[in-house]
Amino acid sequence: MGKAQKAVQWDPTDIKQKLLEKYPPKVARKRAKQILINEAQENTTPEITANVRTIPGIITMRGCTYAGCKGVIMGPTSDIVNLVHGPIGCSFYAWLTRRNQSDASGHENANFINYCMSTDMQDSDIIFGGEKKLELAIQEAYDTFHPKAIAIFATCPVGLIGDDIHAVARKMKEKFGDCNVFAFSCEGYKGVSQSAGHHIANNQVFTHLVGKSEQEKTDKYKINLLGEYNIGGDGFEIDRILKKCGITNIATFSGNSTYDQFASANQADLSCVMCHRSINYVADMLETKYGIPWIKVNFIGAEATAKSLRKIGAYFADQELVDKIEEVIAEEMPSVKAICEDVLPRTTGKTAMLFVGGSRAHHYQELFSEMGMKTLSAGYEFAHRDDYEGREVIPNLKVDADSRNIEEIEVSADPELFKPRKSEEELKALEKSGFEFKEYEGLIPDMDKDTLIIDDLNQYEAEKLVELLKPDIFCAGIKEKFSIQKLGIPMKQLHSYDSGGPYAGFKGAINFYQEIDRLVTSKVWSYMKAPWEENPELSATYVWE
């Protein structure tokens, strides 16, 4: 890699071309459609290609369907035994590696988060089938832990040899009587990214858990928080703020979640969607089946948090709640502002790049802009077009072969549990006042003209981008961390937050300001070259002369 050249010398077309020039023609053609120069046009959003296959041999940031299902969605649930049916590795790698925290430290709830369970399939199981072993493993898990529920996850070879995990789950559920057993066909090869796994997980949670609680929730302002995984304690901070406002979070999907939370989700009066990608369809299903409207929220960034709280207040349209929310915002903001003002002189004018998840690369731009930092380039690891372009493109999305084998479930109004939360008139009035239900505009409209939006960024392009545009900070995952840092650019993990967090809500904003301040002002980045490398020529004069 050559020496960095200053960003201003390049226009985005040049940069795009530089990213593509080394690829074989077929690869270049494909990648060209996933790299978009943001040209804001009159009322239209440019089209990007997303949710397509990863190119073999190109070092990708993506993971697999199993990772999305077990790791992301079900991983953070504390009182469900997660049993992986497959060779040992799949279960091992998803063992405590996402930093989703759980506060089941009291003794009333079970907490299986710290356990890693697997059928540890051996070659004989592959040859003769693994159903018997799975059945016995479920029995042993039940005998050892007596959990409320056992979730079974399929890995690649399970799908190939055709073990019927769902039949085994049904059989064991019937046998136990007091333990809900269900399974996920989340083999790693399905779909094109983690996204397929989120879908498979959510559908099963919706089918096997939601609506199953007998306990009635009688709180006044009840919401669900969808797409919040409590990485580094984000969910704790959001819950703190909600509680302070007098809002009850019935269920978080799925940070710090419990069986009962999922089972009671149908009792909320509003669903608030954080990560659009991983869960927007669940919000739709909750509305169709139970009559719960949904809105998009964002608790990343202090302003965004305030805005989201006000949105919730407006929905419930209760002056008492609206006033309380304003009071909380007024109480929290001064300390946030104080820290922000402290860091601003050092962060203003700095630049960032964000390549994470399926909403994070969007949400974190709020925090950066609060610090006066501009996002030069961003994109998602496993998003679909609607995450970039907005939900209006959903009806036009092509269903390709890889999407077709991800189950879609049809839901209709529940004969007993469906209950419209607002009358038609109330909804209309809200919409008329500018309130948006079921709306997400996506990443593209929020980014500046001429910024680069790149889907499924890979290591080669990441390195090129950094070399050409020299951002002050780069945000991605652990796999990208050290190759970027070797280039002398600080890298912040926005999947697992390195060791930091929370970054959501008001306290989270403060943490983030301080963390980014630390990263972009760290002296270490000035040590890249030794004095003798900066100035290697020796002259004939000695220093003491």
Add this chain to the structure above:
Amino acid sequence: MLLRHTPKEVTERKALTINPAKTCQPIGAMYAALGIKGCLPHSHGSQGCCAYHRSTLTRHYKEPISAATSSFTEGASVFGGQANLLQAINNIFTVYEPEVIAVHTTCLSETIGDDLPQIFDKAIKEKKVPEGKTVLGAPTPSYVGSHVTGFSNMVKAMAALARKSENRNGKVNIIPGWVEPCDMEEIKRLAAMMDVKINMFPDTSGVLNGPLNGEYHMFPDGGTPIEDIKSSGDASGTLALGEWCSADAARTLDSKCKVPCSVLDMPFGLQATDRFIDALRKIAGTSVAEEVSAERGQLVDMISDMHQYFYHKKVAIFGDPDQLISMVEFLVAIDMCPIHIVTGTPGKKFERRIKEITKDVPYEVNVKAAGDMFLLHQWIKNEPVDLLIGNTYGKYMARDEDIPFIRWGFPILDRQGHQYFPTVGYKGGIRMLEKILGVLLDRMDRDNPEEKFELVY
């Protein structure tokens, strides 16, 4: 309590593994492949495997781990992965320009039966492999053995590249096994001190402990050049360190190129290092350098100084078989009592070796090859220990049971420095003793009542 559902009573489990002390083959193959100079490891299967292996290795070594994947979707899983691998080989050589691609399989490509040598032939015929570049492959089904097996299989695939010419090159092959890059450096240092010319593979030093200087090189200067691996058939002998990690490769060299081999234990601790140095001396026909003997003497000196704190202290330890065998021997040598020992990697031979090493330990010794950390924890609950040694995941047990804990082995995700400070050789032994004494005395300082809190130990 973090693991509060772990009952004290041990019941036999036939199908359920809880908290494994091992992981799967491909990650070992990936690590081994990084020890070849200019090599890009490639995972033939769905992309999640590669992502997981890269993440875990990155978290352990705190270094970039580059590796490619065939990115199987459902189609490839049904029709076979040949098209994906051919495309991958072409893309990799075009975009990243490695010298070598080291392909390993996954449970997915193994189950559908993809034939790597056949696909490589096709890639070569279709000119997807540029002149002078190498593609090698190892079968690493995840449902056989463990990560150690995968490491061994990839090293064996390297040895299979060896050829024999007319001339012996006078070098000694050293196959170091799965140790840290700094351990490999230490082995090279010891050999250099003894003036023995060695050819070591794999060698991740210089690859996975690189400097930070504002430049990123996907292929750093370290690693064993592929030519050296190929010429290992001309060596005068091979020392394979570790039966599980290295013996298969050494025996491949022996049967293919008639290079005599000797399988030793990994040189952790006093006696295993003694045997290594002695073997090196004999095979190279040289005498042991005085500096090496002096280092040995320093280690013995430390053992004598520290002995009072170690004597008859009970230890639980888990990790990989080759590492455990030498470390358990070392613990016994300093009069500690390793009493609960688990490696996830199967093999009855392991249990026999450990039983033999611990036969004079004055406690009942629990050992299980195909065991897990859940079982180890239960043993500890029944017979508490003074020290726990193992990878990062041990910290949950250590906290629950309030046991001094030393991180050693793979993976270490929550501490740093292990990639720089060797634990092999006499110097490594000294470091290990320092760590053990540190945690034991920290515990005394924490727990002693004020009147027993002392300045001098």
